[in-house]
Amino acid sequence: MNLRDLRYLLAVAEHGHFGRAAEACGVSQPTLSVQVRKLEELLGVALFERTSKAVAPTAACERLLGHVRMAVAEADSILAVAANLRDPLAGRFRLGIIPTLAPYLLPLVFAALKDALPALEVEPWEDQTTALLDRLRAHELDAALLATAVDGPDLASEVLFDEPFLAALPPEHPLAARAVVAEEDLAEDMLVLAEGHCLRDQALAACGRGGALGGALRAASLSTLLNMVAAGYGTTMIPGLAAGAAQDVGIVLRPLAAQAGRTVRIAWRARYPRRSAVDAVGEVIAARLRGFAAGATAGTI
Amino acid sequence: MNLRDLRYLLAVAEHGHFGRAAEACGVSQPTLSVQVRKLEELLGVALFERTSKAVAPTAACERLLGHVRMAVAEADSILAVAANLRDPLAGRFRLGIIPTLAPYLLPLVFAALKDALPALEVEPWEDQTTALLDRLRAHELDAALLATAVDGPDLASEVLFDEPFLAALPPEHPLAARAVVAEEDLAEDMLVLAEGHCLRDQALAACGRGGALGGALRAASLSTLLNMVAAGYGTTMIPGLAAGAAQDVGIVLRPLAAQAGRTVRIAWRARYPRRSAVDAVGEVIAARLRGFAAGATAGTI
DNA sequence: TCGCGGCGATAGGCATTCCCTATAACGGCA
DNA sequence: TGCCGTTATAGGGAATGCCTATCGCCGCGA
Numbered sequence: 001m002n003l004r005d006l007r008y009l010l011a012v013a014e015h016g017h018f019g020r021a022a023e024a025c026g027v028s029q030p031t032l033s034v035q036v037r038k039l040e041e042l043l044g045v046a047l048f049e050r051t052s053k054a055v056a057p058t059a060a061c062e063r064l065l066g067h068v069r070m071a072v073a074e075a076d077s078i079l080a081v082a083a084n085l086r087d088p089l090a091g092r093f094r095l096g097i098i099p100t101l102a103p104y105l106l107p108l109v110f111a112a113l114k115d116a117l118p119a120l121e122v123e124p125w126e127d128q129t130t131a132l133l134d135r136l137r138a139h140e141l142d143a144a145l146l147a148t149a150v151d152g153p154d155l156a157s158e159v160l161f162d163e164p165f166l167a168a169l170p171p172e173h174p175l176a177a178r179a180v181v182a183e184e185d186l187a188e189d190m191l192v193l194a195e196g197h198c199l200r201d202q203a204l205a206a207c208g209r210g211g212a213l214g215g216a217l218r219a220a221s222l223s224t225l226l227n228m229v230a231a232g233y234g235t236t237m238i239p240g241l242a243a244g245a246a247q248d249v250g251i252v253l254r255p256l257a258a259q260a261g262r263t264v265r266i267a268w269r270a271r272y273p274r275r276s277a278v279d280a281v282g283e284v285i286a287a288r289l290r291g292f293a294a295g296a297t298a299g300t301i
Numbered sequence: 302m303n304l305r306d307l308r309y310l311l312a313v314a315e316h317g318h319f320g321r322a323a324e325a326c327g328v329s330q331p332t333l334s335v336q337v338r339k340l341e342e343l344l345g346v347a348l349f350e351r352t353s354k355a356v357a358p359t360a361a362c363e364r365l366l367g368h369v370r371m372a373v374a375e376a377d378s379i380l381a382v383a384a385n386l387r388d389p390l391a392g393r394f395r396l397g398i399i400p401t402l403a404p405y406l407l408p409l410v411f412a413a414l415k416d417a418l419p420a421l422e423v424e425p426w427e428d429q430t431t432a433l434l435d436r437l438r439a440h441e442l443d444a445a446l447l448a449t450a451v452d453g454p455d456l457a458s459e460v461l462f463d464e465p466f467l468a469a470l471p472p473e474h475p476l477a478a479r480a481v482v483a484e485e486d487l488a489e490d491m492l493v494l495a496e497g498h499c500l501r502d503q504a505l506a507a508c509g510r511g512g513a514l515g516g517a518l519r520a521a522s523l524s525t526l527l528n529m530v531a532a533g534y535g536t537t538m539i540p541g542l543a544a545g546a547a548q549d550v551g552i553v554l555r556p557l558a559a560q561a562g563r564t565v566r567i568a569w570r571a572r573y574p575r576r577s578a579v580d581a582v583g584e585v586i587a588a589r590l591r592g593f594a595a596g597a598t599a600g601t602i
Numbered sequence: 603t604c605g606c607g608g609c610g611a612t613a614g615g616c617a618t619t620c621c622c623t624a625t626a627a628c629g630g631c632a
Numbered sequence: 633t634g635c636c637g638t639t640a641t642a643g644g645g646a647a648t649g650c651c652t653a654t655c656g657c658c659g660c661g662a
Binding site for chain 3: 027052
């Protein structure tokens with residue numbers, strides 16, 4: 001059974017006339033007659049009582065018409081809904097973001113995303129890298145913003161921007177007297193995030209420390225870490241975008257001698273069909289960051 | 302858009318696997334792949350994210366699935382309802398019957414109709430000939446039982462049985478003394494039905510009276526007419542099947558010399574597609590009447 | 603590291619279906 | 633009786649659908 005035939009049936013029932021029904025359907029009268037006859041044979045039921053002056057639906061046809069109308073209406077709504085869904089730059093876009101990036105990047109780019117992609121409903125999801133990758137692979141995210149390269153042929157990624165690390169020091173710390181701090185010098189009393197944060201590993205690697213520190217002070221969030229540094233518990237290494245938040249709590253920032261940093265990427269499933277949405281989101285973020293970096297290097301730091 | 306493609310879509314969504322979905326649909330995997338891809342192109346929306354290990358529906362697909370399921374379900378119910386309607390000997394059958402026949406024929410044939418055609422819901426509709434023909438032509442009746450021939454090429458009819466008229470006399474009437482009454486002798490004080498009843502015209506014609514009678518006594522129904530005759534207002538001519546009812550009110554019945562009578566036919570629209578139902582109903586009635594006539598001639602009269 | 607196997611995509615050939623134009627058949631009407 | 637309007641039928645050509653065979657991709661294990 002074909003939806004087209006059902007439309008033919010409705011047209012004949014509506015017009016009571018094969019010729020006009022055919023015209024309404026945009027086909028010739030013989031075509032429509034043949035198809036209706038075939039539908040009658042398929043259903044095993046006479047649908048119309050034909051005379052040369054009128055075409056009347058049979059009782060069986062009347063009983064079927066409701067279902068036919070429903071089926072055609074549903075088919076039409078499939079087309080209508082699909083038309084609304086057609087724009088890949090519209091609809092939900094679940095974007096995973098690592099915790100050391102989200103609070104500092106989102107305020108920066110959210111307005112720009114709304115501006116550039118008004119129909120895209122970006123839903124941020126904050127979690128650590130491995131959790132984000134799991135969700136991404138499970139189709140629970142459309143893309144993710146990470147500070148690490150992604151592995152595996154099922155995922156793809158693109159670099160959005162490089163983010164330098166900064167030495168974060170209590171004002172009274174000896175290193176605060178220097179204009180530039182060497183990464184290795186931070187290692188002495190550096191505080192780090194809890195396990196699972198990529199920033200923890202990157203900070204340790206940057207200052208030449210492979211393993212974890214002995215102390216019990218491992219902050220669950222970058223915000224906590226900043227407060228701990230401000231309180232004089234030690235030093236740390238923060239990503240550039242967190243500079244504002246660090247200064248807000250009275251932390252002294254210094255550039256790093258070897259210019260340690262991290263690269264922020266947007267990642268997606270290699271087979272993800274809305275690639276253009278990923279590209280668009282990535283480009284908006286990258287463009288916003290290019291502007292910000294220019295301002296930041298000239299100003300704050 | 303084709304219903305078949307929608308079924309393919311549902312199968313892929315359900316199995317998450319083109320090969321198994323194709324097997325479930327009874328087609329080859331390439332066929333199903335091609336059709337799903339064409340559906341995606343038609344809708345302008347990617348429906349599945351394909352990898353070599355899994356096929357996941359996209360968000361757009363999820364949004365569409367409900368409508369697709371509805372459309373397919375409606376299509377299935379069209380087939381199911383049609384299957385139930387397929388038997389022409391099932392369903393409503395609106396049967397018009399003239400008033401001088403209905404009360405006497407129906408008790409006789411109703412049980413037989415239920416027996417022989419249990420799935421046919423025969424709905425009697427009592428009205429005069431012209432009204433029945435109007436309703437028949439308006440598709441408001443499936444067939445009609447008439448005592449006249451039908452005209453016009455849009456209608457067809459078949460004889461079911463011949464029904465003799467009988468002279469109906471008050472017991473004290475002079476003619477009641479005779480064994481056989483001549484039609485012309487009844488004309489003297491014959492009562493007739495109101496205009497519109499075919500029996501009125503046929504009775505008048507049988508006794509050689511072309512026009513109407515002068516008196517004001519024109520019964521609206523045969524039942525009334527019988528009561529009037531029983532009360533001694535005059536004589537009349539009744540159809541054979543009403544014999545029982547006439548005797549119940551104390552009327553004397555006599556055969557007519559020229560064997561006047563009427564022919565009962567079943568009529569239907571020439572293009573009516575459920576011809577077999579008409580034939581079946583007609584045959585049941587005719588068969589029942591053959592049996593009854595044999596008993597009647599041997600017994601009552 | 604190199605086949606191997608599973609899976610979806612693609613290609614080419616064949617059958618069916620669909621649609622068109624032309625025309626027949628039928629009934630109504632003047 | 634011939635004409636007109638309507639539906640049915642016939643035949644040819646195009647499009648669609650389906651099949652088998654094969655490719656390309658990817659993960660896995662020897």
